[in-house]
Amino acid sequence: MDVHVGGVMAAESGRAKRTTYRHGDLRNALVEAGLELAREGGPEAVVLRAATRQAGVVPNAAYRHFADRGALLHAVSQAAMARLARTMEAEQAEQAALPPAPDAAAAARARFRAVGTGYLRFAQEEPGLFRTAFHVPGDMTYAADATAAGGSGKTPFELLGAALDGLVENGLLPEDRRPGAEFLAWSAVHGLAALLVDGPLRGLLPSQAHDAGQHVIDMIERGI
Amino acid sequence: MDVHVGGVMAAESGRAKRTTYRHGDLRNALVEAGLELAREGGPEAVVLRAATRQAGVVPNAAYRHFADRGALLHAVSQAAMARLARTMEAEQAEQAALPPAPDAAAAARARFRAVGTGYLRFAQEEPGLFRTAFHVPGDMTYAADATAAGGSGKTPFELLGAALDGLVENGLLPEDRRPGAEFLAWSAVHGLAALLVDGPLRGLLPSQAHDAGQHVIDMIERGI
DNA sequence: TGTACATCAGTGAACGCGCGTTCACTGATGTAC
DNA sequence: TGTACATCAGTGAACGCGCGTTCACTGATGTAC
Helix, strand or coil, X not given: CCEEECCEEECCCCCCEECCCCCCCHHHHHHHHHHHHHHHHCHHHCCHHHHHHHHCCCHHHHHHCCCCHHHHHHHHHHHHHHHHHHHHHHHHHHHHHCCCCCCHHHHHHHHHHHHHHHHHHHHHHCHHXXXXXXXXXXXXXXXXXXXXXXXXXXXXXXXXXXXXXXXXXXXXXXXXXXXCHHHHHHHHHHHHHHHHHCCCCCCCCHHHHHHHHHHHHHHHHHHC | CCEEECCEEECCCCCCEECCCCCCCHHHHHHHHHHHHHHHHCHHHCCHHHHHHHHCCCXXXXXXXXXXXXXXXXXXXXXXXXXXXXXXXXXHHHHHHCCCCCCHHHHHHHHHHHHHHHHHHHHHXXXXXXXXXXXXCCCCCCCCCHXXXXXXXXXXXXXXXXXXXXXXXXXXXXXXXXXXXXHHHHHHHHHHHHXXXXXXXXXXXXXXXXXXXXXXXXXXXXHC
């Protein structure tokens, strides 16, 4: 039941064992290994030797694909950000599919709330990846960095912007309040996420965390 | 111009040089050294050997006062939290002293806003300490941990709670909105802090960051 | 007031560890003739 | 279609590093008589 990928024998789980001298897709394998490490230990756990070990390769082989450990970590961080984007997109899709077709304003509002709900869900389900996504900041705010985007080609920040635009278009947010609104919404949701992931709210049950998330999003809708 | 502290010769800056066999106040010196390390490198920089080096002592001397590196880091984290509390208290005191005596409601509101402003000021001025304060979460939410408190004996979380109580007492916050309000306010302010310290808003100028903070606090007042 | 002694804070030397990174290499792959 | 060769992905061995932690020790301090 092994799967061949360019000369790689990948057991269905655990580390790969190669049958060929060449690996074939080492760069991706290292990023994937890095994600696995980050999932459990956050950015500090993205250790070059551990990643190569998991890819079934000698440590210095990584240097064919990354300048140094920082470059690997950066790639992993971008990949984690892309996963965040995908979770947000999935949440939006789910919300859109669920109930009987509502009016356009209700749909825009649901899309906005799904942005926050998806963000929080990702933080709770994948705290290690969440922390890793935000570890190498760069400028993901403005740049449309494709490697940090989800299926729609939008980064998390761009998804939020689009949702806010939807609120304005449907008269749910006055146009003069639009500028800078992403930072207000983002701060509130990101803060709850940080408190849940790292901080003193770490012990909350998933249902409690969900409720807290809905309350925070309520506050944003009122206060934005 | 050296100052004697229990047999310790402390140069006005830099690392201490002892004249006596005994140090006299090593526990405090290690926490202080840890704070200095954390200030520049966050929690990861709180390295046992570096702290003892800075205290002018052999590495294993630390084990007279801390069970292991984690215990030292925890103490440093608590100390950082206490500094956060003091910054918030200082901000409140400043606000209270400034303008002509306003009515009680305005004072309560100013005290509330000062909680957030002080929190954000600390995050910007001392990002390393801010990250360190939140690195070992424990349960500072509920426990009145004296070592994490400021001059008033209140932890940051308790300062926020008291400010919210003040809003209720002065009719600025409906009583039925009070429960859980600290988590809404905290999330929003903490999120902006995290984005400023670690995240994509890291490059903001102090004045821009201040404006963003005031907007977030405005949102909280509206949406809470 | 003076001496003997217990306490325990800090010393000195050493350990094993995993890390990132370097070097000169080997051998599979794809291209040119 | 078959052979020679350049390319470059992965190997193997080694390095120096700072780390946390352990051990048996030494000597300053404070207390009991």
